[in-house]
Amino acid sequence: MFDSIIIGGGHNGLVCATYLAKAGQKVVLLEAGDQVGGLAKKREFAQGFNAPVANYVQHFSDQVVKDLGLSKYGYANQGADSPLIAVGSDGQSISVLGDDLEGASDSDQAAYKTLRRSLKKYAKALNSSWNTAIPKVGDNSLREIGVFAKMGLNIRLMGKEDMQEFLRVFSLPMRDLMDENFESPLLKAALSWDGLQGARLAPRSPNSAVLALLLKMSSSTEGGVSLGSSQLISALTQAAIDAGVTIKTNTRVEQVLVSADESTVVATGVKLTDGEHINARRVVSGVDPKSTFMKLVPADYQEIEFIGRIDRFRSKGLVGKLNIALKSTPKFSADVADNGRLILADKMDDIEFAFDDTKYDLPSEHPVLEVTIPSSVDSNVAPAGKALLQANVMYLPQHIEGGWSEQAKLAYVQKLIAVLEKYAPGIGELVEAAELLTPDDLEKEYGVTGGHWHHGEFAADQILMMRPTYGAAQYNSPIENLHLCSAGCHPGGGLMGAAGRNAAKEILR
Amino acid sequence: MTSNLMTSHEAYTNEHGKLSPFHERQAERNVRGAWAEWNGYKFAEYYYDAQYEYFCVRNQCGTYDISPMQKYMIEGEQALAMLNRMVTRDLAKCKVGRAMYTVWCTEEGRLIDDGAVFRLADDKYMLTCGAPMIAWLRRAKLGFTNVTVTDVTDDIAALSIQGPTSYSVLRTLNLTGDDALETLKLFDVREFTFNGKPITVSRTGFTGDLGYELWVDPAHAIELWDAIYAQQDNYGVHPYGEAATDMLRIEAGFIMPFVDFNEAHKTIHFRHDHSPLELNLDWLVNFKKPMFNGKKALLEEAKTGPEYRLVKLDIEGNKPAEEAWLYADKNCTKEIGYVTSAMWSPVAKANIALAMVKPDALKGDIYAEIYYTQELRQKMKVAKCELKDKPFWAPERARAVPPFQY
């Protein structure tokens, strides 16, 4: 008999399992695939090339690093080392790393410093909110009052003017935030990127982009990125094993076992696809909320409105992943650092118009890209002398007119290589292998509903005590002893680990 | 191009109500032209006189057109599971050939509507209710793959025949089937053949008296009507409308939406809707069932007790206590509730009402503050109320098997 079963070996599942095991629980983690790591697990798409979908770390929780002693296993939030580089089709480039901006006008430099200072202040004020369960509102419990008072106080402590500005700015579309501050269209496009990527948002979309940006600034890297997520996953895996977590791969859960009596509905274990039953005191789902409640828990035991709210949880992924195996490291016309994160968009309208196509179920006619060359920092990801290029492509809907046939994908890969060719002439010649993962592929291969990176939109109405929805927002669910710990919970996605940690804290409370 | 397009006016017939399959005959009898509307159907408020029609039902029998009632077929392997998650009673206990009156609630345990579920076959149910429910049924289906919900409202003509001579009238129709009509118990449902055409008969109704509901293909509606009305001189059949129905149902203690309760999905203000416990429908709430929508909230409410209780009142005097406030004292200082439905009951010769009363006030005195007019003068009286357990009208004959034949 286990204390806890964790379904799914994504990074949040690993984090949650390790916290529970460290607290003395007997924990088993069940992973359907042959390795753990979720979207960050190894992916050998061409011989010798390892291209995880989630290939860089931006805001992994410092608290988790500390609590789980990840440094022992070779992982540290060592600070951002990969600059964000705005690359223009004309060869111009602006490089951003931390508080420093290179290649921009004086006034943009000054504006960046001012905005950065404010954003860091807001991010800091919000930080404690990400690292705790947000109680439900309205019952005036001490805990509720405590958490919200702390949230309010943190915001108030910014000072009157900053608070006023925060209350105005948090809902701004990226476009307005950028237009208010900067001159350079190229810089605006690149700086807006982190507020938009992974969400159904374009520069003109209000309400959620700034919050997403602030979430990404929550760890000590302050929004900066370091390439290579594999170290993180192997550290988490080792930490889990050392803490005593039993990890079973190739073990797919078919159903959460539920028993009900007059007064309660309780989760008692899981049934595997091979028919085996595993019983436990509690079941913790690390898979996305939609899969959990629409596929794993029998409908008979769920209230109608609740399952309806899960069903409406917005989780339409729009980001494609392009992996290219290259004969050698490509040369960009612009002067860019090898370890940079290149944003290929000349102006915000390029992003906006790329988004417009997806509204009509079309992939972007003129896609915008975020390009990294992981092989420039990690020699293990590509055979010696060769190079790996990975790009996040915006925007690709999961379902397009005519479907994502192999042919359609091949044609789109050609389109993307043509885009890259503009920035790195000759790159086409270097291509050994290429693959495109659409959101549909992500759903099929990684099991995330809608192919959404974060299991569901990080949107103002889908965060805090509303993520994934009320009734399941405190890492529990209407079914007793069934808990959630995935990115579909507060505070959401990215390689962050906060959801896994918060879930464990709630379970142990 | 334009001329033929201009003449396509399908949309604009909707200004007039839809016509029931029985409309042609009912229109002949609606001598006062008193039409109301129900779910978009033109529908009689009364035909000649409400009181007259009421006595026809209590003394002989009457027909009431329930074609506008909403009817849904729920079929498939998971039909039972889906419905059982939705309604508060345990439909597993409803055998084929039986019907159940039940309610269904929101997750907060507030009443969405009430209605009857007919089990027509192992995997086939018909749900009938007063208001459209297709949007809720679609939501209630979420998570189940092996079940279909079909709106058959316009595909079935339905006529209720109620009153002591209803059975005698039906006998003359020479219905043939596996079981004899006389064996039908309350809430039984049977298939018969009428003039070679299929007809479903259920022993159900909304009057608290002996009565049946007949379900046929709309194409045979007029034929059925005519056969029933051929017995008019023998058994006194008369159509009755909404006004008489309202009298009949209050005497029987049946609740009416937007009168005695507010449908949850149509309630704007927080908690202005009602729970089945408030409506004294505890007997419909099966807490033994593993799960049903609203169970958690209702369990909680059962612990703390509902805010109000719907009760039956016998009120002193003869002035109907319509919209009256209720008090614990004669001076009307301590308010304890309000009347939802009230009337003078002609059969019970009593001034009756359904009312919402705070549970802790039920042990004490109840007074109604009744306003009425007398030749345009506003009058008020305070009347003592007495709680009643039983419906004001529940004759033996309503349940008798076989029913009495005239």
Add this chain to the structure above:
Amino acid sequence: MKQYDAIIIGAGHNGLTNAAYLAKAGLDVLVLEKNDYIGGAAVTRELEQGFKYSNCSYVCSMMRQAIHRDLDLARHGLVLVPYLGTVNFGDQLNDVLVDYPNESAGYNEWRRRNPHDADSRHRFETDLARYAQLIRKTLLRTPPDPTSFKPRDIHELLWLGKTFFSIGEKQLYEYIRFFTMSATEFLEEYFDDPLIKAAMASPGIIGTALGVDSPGSAYILLHHVMGDVDGNIGAWGLARGGMGAISNALMSAAKSHGAEVRTNSGVAQVLVENGKAAGVVLENGDELRSKIVVSNLDAKRTFTKIVDRKDIPERIFKQASNFKIRGSSGKVNIALSGLPKFIGVPDNRYINRGGQGFCGSLKTMEKAYDCWKRGTWSDDPFIESVIPSVWDPTVAPPGQHWMSNFIQYCPHELADGPWTPEKRDAFADSVINKIERYSPGFKDLIIHAEVRTPFEIENEVGLTEGNIFQGELTIDQLLFNRPFPGYSQYRMPVKNMYMCGSSTHPGGGVSSACGANAAREILMDLKKANTVPEDDFYDE
């Protein structure tokens, strides 16, 4: 030199409302209007003999009845008539949806298209009413400052909290979603039918820089259905005699309390002395002095055009420059020699008195938005039309009519250079051609047409960029953020200066609420008895 108690810049409906309440409190009030007519965007203009266009705003539903009643506007000539029965047209000719005011007819009409939607509409309308009534309660109240520790602000914040919590935990979450969702997402939770969705979505884009797919458009939808006429929530009213009748009645009420109104008196600058507003300088150089100055102009115009930059904190100048006030709507006002007939719509005495919604589908509407984003207009625009003359015998000669056509979207600036008369005509053609498709022979009825792009609206009415709300209605510019954080209580950074236009809470729409709220704050500062009534809304 005479010193007025208050000078109000701009004789729009809010400025006049403000004047009426200040005058009612005994103040010596002067209203200055740059045009030779009053009313701002609530005007009736006879641009073709016998035809009286409401050439800007054309319907109203947000007009606070407490003000209507309190200022005795009926006696000053105002009659508001609810109009109902709008016909919505789908992308396909002959595909129509009639919005019957009669519940049963409406149900059947929806059921004809989609039984599920006909049922779902009950819950939709309940939900909408629930959220609308919450917002409606805030209309005639001054927003609290969340950063303030003043008892009044704390009290008002608590009131807001209590009001919002009164709907219950679950509804509170649902309500929050409303602010952040798109109209499309919101509607898809209720409806399937493409035309029903489009017709229901149309209030979500009126006047905005958002599309039906943009997050936040659900709130605009609410903003447009929270009004009421005589308790009919979401109903729209026509003013007998055109929208100018509202302004005229307000002016008449203001004058009856002693206010003075001067037209042809554009203000060049607000006089600021020792950090205090002291009067105004007119465009002709005249100087007028007053104890307080109230601007009915939009926030951007006020602080970037008529207040000297050195008289205000730089932060405010920046915020005013960044104030989001993108224009997105156009109007084509057309005089007709007869009543147009529409494909699929028979001669029907009831529905021909309603409006016409050329909404097509969500996709058509979103595509029109895409055009606007690209600095052009769609040749398949969303048009909301009404023919006021079928209700109102005073606005067109007998047997003849005028049709108000409101177009979403129309850019303020075109991608290919400034507006020219040719481009304006081309824009009008896109509108008229679309109507002609649904109403063959329509063009032959046209006697006169007036075309107004955001460019004309800015130049004639004075609304910056032609934005009809005096500032976009997004969260960053609502409630305590409107117009700027810290200045939502109608007092401006210059002492003795106030704002009373739609740039302030509760925003656009012919509601008179901004003007009345501002008056209440001014009177409080002057330690005068309040003359502004409390709101009187139907609590259904």
